[in-house]
Amino acid sequence: MKIIVPMAGRGSRLRPHTLTVPKPLIPIAGKPIVQRLVEDIVRVCGQKVDEIAFIIGDFGEETERHLIDVAEKLGAKGTIYYQDEPLGTAHAILCAKRSMNGPCVVAFADTLFRADFTLDAEAEGVIWVKQVADPSAFGVIKMDDEGVITDFVEKPKEFVSDLAIIGIYFFRDGELLRDELQYLIDNDITDKGEYQLTDALENMKAKGLKFVPGTVNEWMDCGNKDVTVDTNSRMLGFLQNEEALISDDVVLENSKIVEPCYIGPGVTLRNSTVGPNVSVGRGTVIEDSTIQTTIIQEDSVISNMNLENSMIGNKAVLNGKFKSISLGDYCRLEG
Structure with a gap:
C-alpha cells in the first residue's frame, strides 16, 4: 500500500x-x-x-x-x-x-x-x-x-x-x-x-x-485560523483518552491545567490557568495569564494575557490586553 x-x-x-x-x-x-x-x-x-x-x-x-x-x-x-x-x-x-x-x-x-x-x-x-x-x-x-x-x-x-x-x-x-x-x-x-x-x-x-x-x-x-483552532479543540477531545498529552517535565508554579490540553516538553506555567482546548508547544513560557481554546507553538513567551480562539507562532512574544489574535513566528506584540 x-x-x-x-x-x-x-x-x-x-x-x-x-x-x-x-x-x-x-x-x-x-x-x-x-x-x-x-x-x-x-x-x-x-x-x-x-x-x-x-x-x-x-x-x-x-x-x-x-x-x-x-x-x-x-x-x-x-x-x-x-x-x-x-x-x-x-x-x-x-x-x-x-x-x-x-x-x-x-x-x-x-x-x-x-x-x-x-x-x-x-x-x-x-x-x-x-x-x-x-x-x-x-x-x-x-x-x-x-x-x-x-x-x-x-x-x-x-x-x-x-x-x-x-x-x-x-x-x-x-x-x-x-x-x-x-x-x-x-x-x-x-x-x-x-x-x-x-x-x-x-x-x-x-x-x-x-x-x-x-x-x-x-x-x-x-x-483558516478559526477552523484550525476548532479542529485542535476537537482533536484534543478525541485524543485525551488515547495519548499522553501533557509532558512529564512541565513546570507548574501556582498554575492549573484544565484538560483536554496538549502541553509540550519544557513548558513553564506561572500564575496561570491553561485550558480547556489549548495546545502549547515545546519550551513555551506562560505567566500571569488565562488561556483557552488556543494553539501556541514552540519557544514563545506569553504574559499578562486573557486569551482565547487564538493562534500564536514559534518564538513569539505577547504581553498585554489582547483577546483573540493570530500572531506569526518571531513576532512581538506588547501593549
Missing part, C-alpha cells in the same frame, strides 16, 4: 503562520497536520504501508527531513516529489507517478478525520465522504441503490446530495489512476485552467470502475 499526499500549497488563508511554515506542518494537538493525517490513514487501511510520498513545493531541507521521519516512524519509506506550478489536483498527484503502482491512498493534507472502520482493500475504488449541512460549498457524490457512486457534482447550486468528498481516495490499481491523470495532461483537459482529479474519476467510472463511499465519523478542516 502507498499513501500519496499532495501538499504543495502554502495555505494563504492561514497567514501569517504559513509565511514561515507550510500549512500541513502546523501542529494540531502537538503533531503536524500531515503527521496526524497519515497516522489515521495507516490506522484504518488495514494493511502494511510500504511508502508515503509527499508532494511539496520549495519547503526547504528541514521540512523534507521532517516528512521522511514521519514516514519512517510509521514503518514506511518516505519519498519527496515537487510540484513547481499550481496546475490542479490531477497535476499534483501525477508528480508522484513513480510511486503510483499497486494499491494507493491519495490524501490531500488540509483535512483531518476520525473513523472507526477498516478500509476494504478489495474495492476497486473508495471515495471518503461526510454528510454535511450545506453541500453547496463542496464536491458531493450521488449513489445508486446498490451503494455505487454514479456522479460527482462540484458545489451544486441545487440539492443533489449531502455527502461531501473530504479529499481522501483509495485506488486498488495505482497504475490505472496514473494513466488517467497522464491522459488529462497529454490532451490538455482542464477546468478553469487546471487539471482536476474529478475528470480522471469520471473517465475511470465511464470505463466501468466502481467507486463506493467510505464514510467518516468526523471531518475537520484546517483552512
Whole structure:
C-alpha cells in the first residue's frame, strides 16, 4: 500500500503562520497536520504501508527531513516529489507517478478525520465522504441503490446530495489512476485552467470502475485560523483518552491545567490557568495569564494575557490586553 499526499500549497488563508511554515506542518494537538493525517490513514487501511510520498513545493531541507521521519516512524519509506506550478489536483498527484503502482491512498493534507472502520482493500475504488449541512460549498457524490457512486457534482447550486468528498481516495490499481491523470495532461483537459482529479474519476467510472463511499465519523478542516483552532479543540477531545498529552517535565508554579490540553516538553506555567482546548508547544513560557481554546507553538513567551480562539507562532512574544489574535513566528506584540 502507498499513501500519496499532495501538499504543495502554502495555505494563504492561514497567514501569517504559513509565511514561515507550510500549512500541513502546523501542529494540531502537538503533531503536524500531515503527521496526524497519515497516522489515521495507516490506522484504518488495514494493511502494511510500504511508502508515503509527499508532494511539496520549495519547503526547504528541514521540512523534507521532517516528512521522511514521519514516514519512517510509521514503518514506511518516505519519498519527496515537487510540484513547481499550481496546475490542479490531477497535476499534483501525477508528480508522484513513480510511486503510483499497486494499491494507493491519495490524501490531500488540509483535512483531518476520525473513523472507526477498516478500509476494504478489495474495492476497486473508495471515495471518503461526510454528510454535511450545506453541500453547496463542496464536491458531493450521488449513489445508486446498490451503494455505487454514479456522479460527482462540484458545489451544486441545487440539492443533489449531502455527502461531501473530504479529499481522501483509495485506488486498488495505482497504475490505472496514473494513466488517467497522464491522459488529462497529454490532451490538455482542464477546468478553469487546471487539471482536476474529478475528470480522471469520471473517465475511470465511464470505463466501468466502481467507486463506493467510505464514510467518516468526523471531518475537520484546517483552512483558516478559526477552523484550525476548532479542529485542535476537537482533536484534543478525541485524543485525551488515547495519548499522553501533557509532558512529564512541565513546570507548574501556582498554575492549573484544565484538560483536554496538549502541553509540550519544557513548558513553564506561572500564575496561570491553561485550558480547556489549548495546545502549547515545546519550551513555551506562560505567566500571569488565562488561556483557552488556543494553539501556541514552540519557544514563545506569553504574559499578562486573557486569551482565547487564538493562534500564536514559534518564538513569539505577547504581553498585554489582547483577546483573540493570530500572531506569526518571531513576532512581538506588547501593549
